[in-house]
Amino acid sequence: MDHVIRSNQPGHTTIGLTAVVVAVTEEDPRVLVARRMTHDLATPAQAGTGDRAFDSPETLPFGPFEPTHHRTLELGLRQWVEDQSGLDLRYVEQLYTFGSQYRDPRELAGGPRVVSVAYLALTQESPLAGSGEAQWRPWYSYLPWEDWRSGRPPVIDTVIRPALTHWIDEAPNLRTRHERKERVAICFGSEAGFDMVRSLDRYELLYSAGLALEAIRDAHIMAQAHGLPPEPPPPETLAAARALGDPMALDNRRILASALGRLRGKLDYRPVVFDLLPPEFTLFRLQRVVEALSGIDVHKQNFRRTVMAAELVEPTGHIEASGRGRPAETYRFRRDVMQEKHDVGISLSAPRLGG
Amino acid sequence: MDHVIRSNQPGHTTIGLTAVVVAVTEEDPRVLVARRMTHDLATPAQAGTGDRAFDSPETLPFGPFEPTHHRTLELGLRQWVEDQSGLDLRYVEQLYTFGSQYRDPRELAGGPRVVSVAYLALTQESPLAGSGEAQWRPWYSYLPWEDWRSGRPPVIDTVIRPALTHWIDEAPNLRTRHERKERVAICFGSEAGFDMVRSLDRYELLYSAGLALEAIRDAHIMAQAHGLPPEPPPPETLAAARALGDPMALDNRRILASALGRLRGKLDYRPVVFDLLPPEFTLFRLQRVVEALSGIDVHKQNFRRTVMAAELVEPTGHIEASGRGRPAETYRFRRDVMQEKHDVGISLSAPRLGG
DNA sequence: CACAATATGCTCAGATTGAGCATAACGCCT
DNA sequence: AGGCGTTATGCTCAATCTGAGCATATTGTG
Structure with missing residues (x-):
């Protein structure tokens, strides 16, 4: 399968497929994750940090798109997910295509730009076949602020709000300050105005504010790539980020957040x-x-x-x-x-x- | 720019960006099209048919994705559309990624699979800069059955319904017949149940039923590629297809239909x-x-x-x-x-x- | 100055929605 | 057996929203 990811010249692209496979057991929504990166796409392990963001983050199932075998993108996704997991995907919908620079950090070392087409797939939870690499994980463990089933999650007021207020205050100028204030108001505003569908906006805000471990990881990687000394985040920020759910590899938590939002939106009319x-x-x-x-x-x-x-x-x-x-x-x-x-x-x- | 579309080995992919740029003048929604294919991606001209589907179909603006210049997919799209047209894109949203086999027919001759990330962009109509290849076209001229502003479009009852009824009747078996009936009911059912958001479903149904000139074109191309004699469509079907709006190159009318649906859906809540x-x-x-x-x-x-x-x-x-x-x-x-x-x-x- | 055309304000009945009360049918305990 | 907690199911009611129409205001035109 590696023949697809063979180019190493800068300016080259590679297309992959990422799956957000969802099931619900009793009352717990779960998502299928792999412990190790498929095709070794993990961030380079950074020993000694003791952080899951660096050491062994979970990843969404990922596979290359193979035009010789796959008539369409969706069929390609269905095929390899069903082959590898033994699951019967009941509903598959294209989510979004991610293609930002350095979303795979190996691009810094001359690797190709990895464009990934993300899919949402629904199934019934069932025992997983295959190598045992894959497993079901409760998806609110990655996005704990999204679960309002027992009322407003405490983490919003104990961790998120204070950290975001601090982030607003340290804005370099008035304009940025106003922008930040506005984003915070939209995403984590009043109780009444919390729009369950905007989970992606909320994750992206937390990432921007450095409150996702992935943001800290990425800053670290970028600093290293530019030969700069990695600037450690303030301890409060790091602590807050640690309290805000488990991180995932690459931009996978962003993909998960967008899947959640899409699924919530779909509930209304399909x-x-x-x-x-x-x-x-x-x-x-x-x-x-x-x-x-x-x-x-x-x-x-x-x-x-x-x-x-x-x-x-x-x-x-x-x-x-x-x-x-x-x-x-x-x-x-x-x-x-x-x-x-x-x-x-x-x-x-x-x-x-x-x- | 051609360095991106250079690979000619089968099994290779190429990533492009397609833009659906929309503006509204007075009461007419318009879309930006190019007369000729960018990068000569047109279907091979087939002389003598006298059909715009074959001779010079209009295309949506298309450009290659260049990872060396474009930090993100969206920025890439913004950049070349604004550079080439001089327009100020006010809103840009990713629509869908298309990657079906033979969506660029040159794949049949060993060309790469062209995966295209489609974007919806909104702007104010203004005179177009550049080479004069691009122009504004009323978008209901491509999808005439979607315009209900003066009541139910007559074309639905005079052309679409009879042709679809015929399509149902010629189903090879009862199961297919039932499926076809169901799709027709969903897409062109009762007056009350016409859901303006499902424009993509409707186009895809018409395509399946051979009522889009593109479907006839594609059947033609596929037959030729397999060395079969091209089977001409029944004259009624061809006439119906001709009456159902202007065709576009490749799958561009499908992309347009999906843009229309997305935009209509967005109206409700943004x-x-x-x-x-x-x-x-x-x-x-x-x-x-x-x-x-x-x-x-x-x-x-x-x-x-x-x-x-x-x-x-x-x-x-x-x-x-x-x-x-x-x-x-x-x-x-x-x-x-x-x-x-x-x-x-x-x-x-x-x-x-x-x- | 009547009249056509457009803008703007108001009313009202029917449908939808949010929230609560009431009753039914079970297991479990005494 | 009978009381009690628990879950299922049925019904009511007020507040709000929605679709549709009537009425009036302000302009240009014949």
Whole structure:
């Protein structure tokens, strides 16, 4: 497979495919990651820092795009993910194409520009085949500020807000200061205005403010490349960054954040949840999955009403005795609604407190 | 610049950037096209057919991605579009990455796979600098069934529906027949269910049914490549395809359709219209632009109410005497709303009759 | 000066949405 | 058996939003 990544002249490009494979178990959204970099695309290990950002960051599944084997980009992605993981990808959607300079730091050493087409894929969680390199990881462990299911995450007020306020204050001039203030207001503004879909904006803000370990890592790499002494970040910033979730290799956490936002947006107007569920499910199970993805709790009775009114599901006639409490009826997704209706989806509003 | 497109071994890839540059003059949405293919990427001219699909199809602006000059994909696109056209791109957004086999037919002759990252860019229409190859073209001339501003376009009932009904009837088996029926229902179903955002689905359906001249062209090319005698389409199909708007080179009409859908979707929740307007405008002018993009007429008084309630604009105090009728007050966009509000946009519903 | 054309303001009924109350059906405990 | 906690499910109600129309204001034109 390495014949695709063979060019080493500067000015050359390489195309890869990155997958954000999502599943939901019970109430936990998970993403498929690999412990080691596929094709050894990891940042050069930097011994002694003791930081996962440097030592062994997790990566999203990545593979080369091979035009001789792959009729389309999407088929290429499907093929190698399904081959390597044994998963059955139920829904695949192109997310975004990333091609910034030095997104693979080996470009600094004359390596090619690695352009990566990122895909979002939905599946049911199942045991993983293959070499055991891949594993499911809860995706809010990478983006902890995105999980509002038990109310506003404390980390926003204890870590993010103070650090961002400090970042605003140290702006070099008034103009930058105003810009920073505006970005912070948009991304982490009032309780009411927290827009669950803008997860990418929030990650990028944290990265800009040096509050993602990846930002610190990249600054380090760039300094080294220019022969400058690496300037260590202020200890508070480093501590804050450490408290803000696990880092990933390269720009993979950015890709994850964009997948989260896209998926949340899709929930509103396309029935994507059903690709994460077994054929039969209770309405509450459905609700839990929606909450897991959207990151917020919804009003149970109204959720029911919306789903029923949309005629997205039909009762199977079966009853699921789950343990304590009244047993629930099970439902199945009506694949044919796509034909009749158009705006089929489950709309949500801003986060609410409690449940 | 050609050093990027130099590889001719099969199995190689090339990355390009394609731009859908949009402007609105008065009430006509327009798109920037080039008469000839940039870098001679046109389909091989096929003399004697007398069809624009074969002879000189228009193309979207296309340029190579040059990693040595371009820090990011978006900057690369901005740079060469602005350099070549002299336009000031006000808003740029990545659309989709296209990488299907034979999307550049020269791949059949051992050429590289051309992967193209498509961008949507908004600007104000202005005279074009440069060689005069580029020009503004009304974009509904490529997708005439998308313009519902004077009610349901007649072409849907006179051309599309009959042709699609015929396509359903000639399905090789019941399963295909059902699938085709479903797709037709989703894309060109009832009046009420016409979802303006799904323009890509509709183009792809027409392409599948052979009702886009590009589909006929591609079938022709593929037949030739396999040494088969080109099978001419039934005359009714060809006539229908000719009646369904102008074709474009390669898959460029598909890219245009996806841009239209994306832009329509964005209208709802981001204030993108203002990037197509001068700094001061009347509310009716704003309405005309929204209608031009969304393809449907809106209720004047309610549109006003929505815009005012969202506090998207503020009065300038000026009055525009446009000719007959009461002169209108002019407004300007409040850039700062982005900071306060989140769901800023102009939401629309399904198409309605009259105006 | 009537009238056509456009801008702008207001009303109102029907649909949608957010939130809570009430009842039903189970397991578990005493 | 009966009370209790727990979950499922059904219903109500007020606040808001939305679609559609009526009314009035301000201009140019015949």
